[in-house]
Amino acid sequence: MTTTVEADPGGLVAVLRVPVWNTLTARAESLRRALPPRPDAPAARYAWLCSLTPAQARDAAHLDHLDALCAHLAGHPALGYAPDDPLPEAALEAAEGFNSQLTALITRYRAARDDGRTGQR
Template identity: 65%
Template sequence: MSAPAPALTTADPAALAERLRAPVWSALWERADALRRALPDRPADPHGRWQWLRSLDPAQARQAALLDHLDALCLHLAGRHALGYRADDPLPEAALDAADGFTSLHTAQLIAAYRQACGRRAKASPGTGRSKVL
């Protein structure tokens, strides 16, 4: 039997960010992986990628754009900073938004505590699991 999770008593953003990095990354990676499986294979070379993007229908194009966004956020969380996000921001708001609804209740509560500790806007209610549609 595992020990219960520590109580949410810390208001230290750095400590919360460290606790959140892995579960947020995991939620984003799982969403990206599901999109990768749903889309046709994506070529690596630029010309093939351009042809691939042109071949997608509008719904697939939206999924491909979301996949690119999630991939960039995963790289940022892993330390390879993505364009458009501050290098010193360990958990960009976009990553928290993208993970919202795709994490456990405990992780959602940690996200809410992190947002409060950083003075960020709070969501209406923490997510309660993988209830959102990709």
Template identity: 60%
Template sequence: MAQDTAMTVPAAGTAAGLAAALRVPVWNALADRADALRRSLPPRPEAAGDRFAWWRTLTPTQARDATALEHLDALCEHIKGSGRPAPGYAPDDPLPEAALEAADGFTSADVAARIADYRALRDALLTQRPPGRPAAAP
């Protein structure tokens, strides 16, 4: 049993290290996409009532872009670790799958390869049996 625990700790550390290394490039990709959308939309008011009126003035294409902007902004706040996790994502998930998907195609080949490595490590960790739990009898 102790061997299982010892084997999962390095893998978990590697996944955590990769997540830490990917935080900035993924955040940059999402922030760049959000900035491009923000520039393409009419100025967005901060007050809730004004924001409601603003949403009603948007064309369907602008509304779709505004929705994407809201989603990207929420993911950026989540990745930044500001204490405001994106709705629907665990606060302790450093790189939600939605953030990785939103960054796909907007990063360098090196970052894309590291994202693939992170996904593989994360998925392997999620499918491992918990440390200390005995294997099923054959």
């Protein structure tokens, strides 16, 4: 990842989208491996959810959240997030702290985004 990125939100979105998605995907896969296999059928999924410990249920909910954010970043808007928001704040928060360069770029993106919002008012 380069550190010579323009400080405009559009340019930073292009640079951030894949690394944020990669980080969220890695976190989701880690949770997926730690949980018992999740069935696809609705009735079986309900039985699976009922069989989980409280910690596993929390991890399953977090996995669903990460999967939704990954889908949103891939162009499939997730419920609760604006379809035109390329990098929802929840995705940025979930990706922070795992890679210092990525965290620094997220900070720059927020500053540029917030400056753009302030300039529009």
